[in-house]
Amino acid sequence: MTQQPSLIAQVEKLHVVVALLAVLATVALAGKAQVAGMLAGALVGAGNFRALGVLTSRLVGGETGSRNAAIGLLLAKFTLLAALLGAIVTWVRPDIVALLIGLTLAPACLVVLVLRSRRSAPLETL
Secondary structure, eight states, X not given: OOOOOOXXXXXXXXXXXXXXXXXXXXXXXXXXXXXXXXXXHXXXXXXXXXXXXXXXXXXXXXXHHHHHHHHHHHHHHHHHHHHXXXXXXXXXXXXXXXXXXHHTHHHXXXXXHXXXXXXXXXXXXX
């Protein structure tokens, strides 16, 4: 019997497709600043979601020392995210709305998959 991929893996796969479609649509319909914002947001959002997934699993399932390290890494991740976004806004000068949309694609994929799975399975099985 094959094991079903984890929710995080499903979100990452869906995010790749949605982000690609969003970037292609932005290329077709908008200017350079919007494309830069969407692309940067999608890439940073994917990295942020991946880091959150890894660190959260370490936080929830790890030993005490591993949990303390995960908390420290989560704080560092948030600081790095803020610095990275500041650098992107300063040097790349993307459209801010496109950047924010790109950043929120991964969490939106998570919400869609959770809502979709709740229809077909009891909450305890998620």
